Amino acid sequence: MKFVIIGGDAAGMSAASRAKRTLPDMEVIVLEKTGDVSYSACGMPYNIADADRPMDDLVVRSADVFRKKQGIDVLTGYRAEAIDTKNRIVSGTSRHNREPFRFFYDRLLIATGGRAKIPALPGFDHPGVAALKSLKDGRAIKDFIRANPVRKVVIVGMGYIGLEMAEALRMRDLEVEMVKPGPALLPWMSRELASVVEQELHANQVRLHLGCNITAVEKTAGALQVVCDDRTLPADMVLAAIGIDPNSELAADAGIETGVGNAIAVNRRMQTSDENIYAAGDCADAYHVVTGQKTWIPLALRANRAGWTVADNVCGRPNRLEGVAGTAVFKVFGLEVARTGLSFEESQRFGFDPVDVTIQTRSRAHAHPGAETIWVNLIGDKKSGRLTGAQMVGREGVAHRINAAAVALHNRMSVRAFSQTDLAYAPPFGPVWDPLLTAANQLLKKMI
Amino acid sequence: MKFVIIGGDAAGMSAASRAKRTLPDMEVIVLEKTGDVSYSACGMPYNIADADRPMDDLVVRSADVFRKKQGIDVLTGYRAEAIDTKNRIVSGTSRHNREPFRFFYDRLLIATGGRAKIPALPGFDHPGVAALKSLKDGRAIKDFIRANPVRKVVIVGMGYIGLEMAEALRMRDLEVEMVKPGPALLPWMSRELASVVEQELHANQVRLHLGCNITAVEKTAGALQVVCDDRTLPADMVLAAIGIDPNSELAADAGIETGVGNAIAVNRRMQTSDENIYAAGDCADAYHVVTGQKTWIPLALRANRAGWTVADNVCGRPNRLEGVAGTAVFKVFGLEVARTGLSFEESQRFGFDPVDVTIQTRSRAHAHPGAETIWVNLIGDKKSGRLTGAQMVGREGVAHRINAAAVALHNRMSVRAFSQTDLAYAPPFGPVWDPLLTAANQLLKKMI
Numbered sequence: 001m002k003f004v005i006i007g008g009d010a011a012g013m014s015a016a017s018r019a020k021r022t023l024p025d026m027e028v029i030v031l032e033k034t035g036d037v038s039y040s041a042c043g044m045p046y047n048i049a050d051a052d053r054p055m056d057d058l059v060v061r062s063a064d065v066f067r068k069k070q071g072i073d074v075l076t077g078y079r080a081e082a083i084d085t086k087n088r089i090v091s092g093t094s095r096h097n098r099e100p101f102r103f104f105y106d107r108l109l110i111a112t113g114g115r116a117k118i119p120a121l122p123g124f125d126h127p128g129v130a131a132l133k134s135l136k137d138g139r140a141i142k143d144f145i146r147a148n149p150v151r152k153v154v155i156v157g158m159g160y161i162g163l164e165m166a167e168a169l170r171m172r173d174l175e176v177e178m179v180k181p182g183p184a185l186l187p188w189m190s191r192e193l194a195s196v197v198e199q200e201l202h203a204n205q206v207r208l209h210l211g212c213n214i215t216a217v218e219k220t221a222g223a224l225q226v227v228c229d230d231r232t233l234p235a236d237m238v239l240a241a242i243g244i245d246p247n248s249e250l251a252a253d254a255g256i257e258t259g260v261g262n263a264i265a266v267n268r269r270m271q272t273s274d275e276n277i278y279a280a281g282d283c284a285d286a287y288h289v290v291t292g293q294k295t296w297i298p299l300a301l302r303a304n305r306a307g308w309t310v311a312d313n314v315c316g317r318p319n320r321l322e323g324v325a326g327t328a329v330f331k332v333f334g335l336e337v338a339r340t341g342l343s344f345e346e347s348q349r350f351g352f353d354p355v356d357v358t359i360q361t362r363s364r365a366h367a368h369p370g371a372e373t374i375w376v377n378l379i380g381d382k383k384s385g386r387l388t389g390a391q392m393v394g395r396e397g398v399a400h401r402i403n404a405a406a407v408a409l410h411n412r413m414s415v416r417a418f419s420q421t422d423l424a425y426a427p428p429f430g431p432v433w434d435p436l437l438t439a440a441n442q443l444l445k446k447m448i
Numbered sequence: 449m450k451f452v453i454i455g456g457d458a459a460g461m462s463a464a465s466r467a468k469r470t471l472p473d474m475e476v477i478v479l480e481k482t483g484d485v486s487y488s489a490c491g492m493p494y495n496i497a498d499a500d501r502p503m504d505d506l507v508v509r510s511a512d513v514f515r516k517k518q519g520i521d522v523l524t525g526y527r528a529e530a531i532d533t534k535n536r537i538v539s540g541t542s543r544h545n546r547e548p549f550r551f552f553y554d555r556l557l558i559a560t561g562g563r564a565k566i567p568a569l570p571g572f573d574h575p576g577v578a579a580l581k582s583l584k585d586g587r588a589i590k591d592f593i594r595a596n597p598v599r600k601v602v603i604v605g606m607g608y609i610g611l612e613m614a615e616a617l618r619m620r621d622l623e624v625e626m627v628k629p630g631p632a633l634l635p636w637m638s639r640e641l642a643s644v645v646e647q648e649l650h651a652n653q654v655r656l657h658l659g660c661n662i663t664a665v666e667k668t669a670g671a672l673q674v675v676c677d678d679r680t681l682p683a684d685m686v687l688a689a690i691g692i693d694p695n696s697e698l699a700a701d702a703g704i705e706t707g708v709g710n711a712i713a714v715n716r717r718m719q720t721s722d723e724n725i726y727a728a729g730d731c732a733d734a735y736h737v738v739t740g741q742k743t744w745i746p747l748a749l750r751a752n753r754a755g756w757t758v759a760d761n762v763c764g765r766p767n768r769l770e771g772v773a774g775t776a777v778f779k780v781f782g783l784e785v786a787r788t789g790l791s792f793e794e795s796q797r798f799g800f801d802p803v804d805v806t807i808q809t810r811s812r813a814h815a816h817p818g819a820e821t822i823w824v825n826l827i828g829d830k831k832s833g834r835l836t837g838a839q840m841v842g843r844e845g846v847a848h849r850i851n852a853a854a855v856a857l858h859n860r861m862s863v864r865a866f867s868q869t870d871l872a873y874a875p876p877f878g879p880v881w882d883p884l885l886t887a888a889n890q891l892l893k894k895m896i
Contacts, residue, residue, distance in 0.1 A: 329872035399877035403852035411859035424777035429847035
């Protein structure tokens with residue numbers, strides 16, 4: 001049995017490791033186009049925040065270790081360019097000798113990940129315009145800051161990565177401005193919670209330009225400028241952080257079906273429309289446990305988990321994943337920001353009859369010193385009584401609290417049942433009624 | 449409709465407030481034997497830790513506010529002494545005029561709480577021997593430390609309260625020794641996790657005396673000593689913290705059934721064996737969502753929630769509680785210690801075929817600075833595949849994480865399904881695989 005994996009990051013290396021652990025005699029070949037495998041991509045903003053830390057701190061395991069300790073044939077610099085699904089052959093070119101390669105497979109995993117979206121506008125190819133997706137991107141950003149007199153960075157986009165990078169660059173004492181065409185910061189968020197995030201950005205001297213139609217990046221004397229309809233933002237470096245696209249072209253060209261967001265469509269066993277070919281990670285879609293429908297939420301945990309599930313199925317241990325809840329957390333300076341499930345608008349769009357509530361409560365018990373405000377937005381479906389989503393913001397006690405709501409969503413819990421859950425209480429860690437329970441109690445009243 | 453409530457703490461005042469909000473015309477009478485209603489009992493150790501904070505900081509709402517703002521007849525200093533279930537009359541004595549009182553009720557709530565257990569041994573009634581349950585107890589401890597040259601305290605018992613008080617007293621720069629007859633610290637805990645707590649106590653100069661048969665407290669010249677078979681522990685103050693007993697005698701004397709731990713037996717609507725009489729809070733039992741059987745776990749959240757449920761039922765809005773998961777968290781110096789569900793031994797005792805796993809992981813992502821160790825013990829039932837309990841210890845990221853497991857227990861989730869939940873990940877807050885998921889993945893391997 002020959003198991004070939006295209007892509008050596010989270011999903012690919014998880015699958016490779018687990019397959020080799022399960023069936024040590026299986027031939028496992030990983031084709032990775034870059035020189036990097038198995039690194040903590042999500043850690044890059046935090047690494048960039050510290051000028052003195054080498055980027056390679058983020059490498060969890062080198063290709064060499066996978067080869068020597070685990071017996072996985074990791075081939076770095078191998079770019080897969082075509083899949084012949086009929087004859088089960090992956091072909092491409094090796095970077096080292098510029099020579100073509102061909103590998104026969106019994107089972108194939110496409111774990112090609114995603115790539116940063118770059119606005120299709122003039123000047124986004126200038127030196128000094130960066131994006132952050134691969135470790136190579138991270139090194140390039142760090143090297144650019146080291147090599148150039150960078151004082152000010154303009155970030156195009158205000159998603160997770162943009163916000164984490166805003167914090168990272170402020171830690172480096174750089175001026176940061178952020179710009180986007182849309183009128184709202186974090187449009188999926190309850191407006192009240194989003195305004196808390198906005199205030200935190202202001203408090204940390206990050207200037208936001210919302211609703212700006214960006215037309216180009218231009219070179220000026222020794223620097224750059226981001227040109228919008230109504231303003232021009234000078235910058236020593238520009239970061240494009242408007243999201244990612246799935247690397248699904250290789251699959252699509254081979255006739256494999258794609259779906260939501262152009263990601264490769266997979267069933268709950270991670271099989272594509274070709275039963276011998278699996279897909280996992282940022283290039284593949286997933287089921288959403290709230291809607292039961294397909295979604296594309298490229299995040300690290302589900303990539304690792306999907307890689308394992310592929311390995312199980314390839315190794316003859318049938319395994320399936322029910323889906324994702326869309327749980328995410330990120331840090332913006334002193335704030336923890338978290339979500340799970342659907343937003344109010346998403347709940348509407350997927351046919352629920354949503355009602356939501358936003359509450360403010362405290363992160364510690366009555367009279368306990370050091371308490372901070374916690375904001376919770378909770379969303380339920382009036383028709384079924386089900387919980388459909390939760391969002392939280394606060395200076396402490398948010399990041400892990402959201403998990404209780406995530407588990408509730410996996411179980412299709414009603415708001416009523418969730419409001420009765422026995423959550424932990426002690427004065428240093430929260431009020432008697434956990435913020436999520438207070439929100440659930442309030443939401444219940446609006447659902448009747 | 450006349451709704452009489454015996455006891456004006458968490459359960460009693462929650463019921464009174466909610467009943468009056470639901471039916472403003474209802475006559476709601478609260479009989480409270482002390483002068484205090486509605487205070488944060490759990491906050492007492494943290495208040496005691498700070499010499500300068502008045503104990504009354506912990507009062508959430510005074511009897512006067514309940515009377516004037518909410519129209520609840522709160523009668524402090526009213527001690528209920530008998531219930532005539534046939535004629536629906538509560539009688540007792542008022543502290544103010546030493547005169548007897550009698551109140552007719554349509555519906556009665558017994559929310560008499562619990563009381564600190566005091567060892568039935570000589571000398572536990574000496575001045576300087578304290579316990580901590582009521583606000584009055586808290587004031588007495590604080591006053592005693594203020595008025596006397598206290599340098600060293602011996603705590604008898606090593607449960608939540610004992611441990612929280614050990615920390616509080618060390619914050620006051622007092623020497624603390626703890627003593628108990630049993631051989632193990634936190635016997636319900638996995639030994640590996642308990643030893644982490646033990647090390648934390650040692651590191652904070654709390655000396656533990658396990659397996660000591662205590663025979664008496666004796667007065668010495670100007671101080672006290674706790675006498676054991678094999679040692680004598682000098683002390684300026686002794687704190688008895690060996691747990692609490694439910695105040696169920698009033699109910700039992702009236703012919704109302706009691707059950708687990710001598711607590712008043714209630715159904716899921718919080719009704720006692722007399723359908724007009726409800727019980728809630730520390731004096732009442734509850735169903736456990738893991739075993740489906742009765743349990744007695746006197747904690748604050750379920751007291752508040754049960755009070756509400758009584759109010760709903762009394763007000764003609766039928767409501768029931770499925771039960772508790774036994775979730776608890778406490779702080780011991782720098783450690784967060786949490787549990788939910790059953791321990792390994794409890795899982796055995798309740799007919800499960802348990803297997804458990806203990807893992808160590810990190811509180812932040814690979815290469816993220818500031819990470820601490822997190823220990824997780826996870827317990828599953830081999831027969832059904834169900835998760836039956838979880839325990840965690842660590843310096844950060846424990847208190848709220850346990851809630852994910854608690855919600856899983858409410859849903860009778862299998863370890864497999866729990867291992868597939870979409871929990872939040874970002875580098876500052878945990879590894880890609882949440883500690884609970886890593887434990888679930890490991891446990892799964894042992895369950896096959």
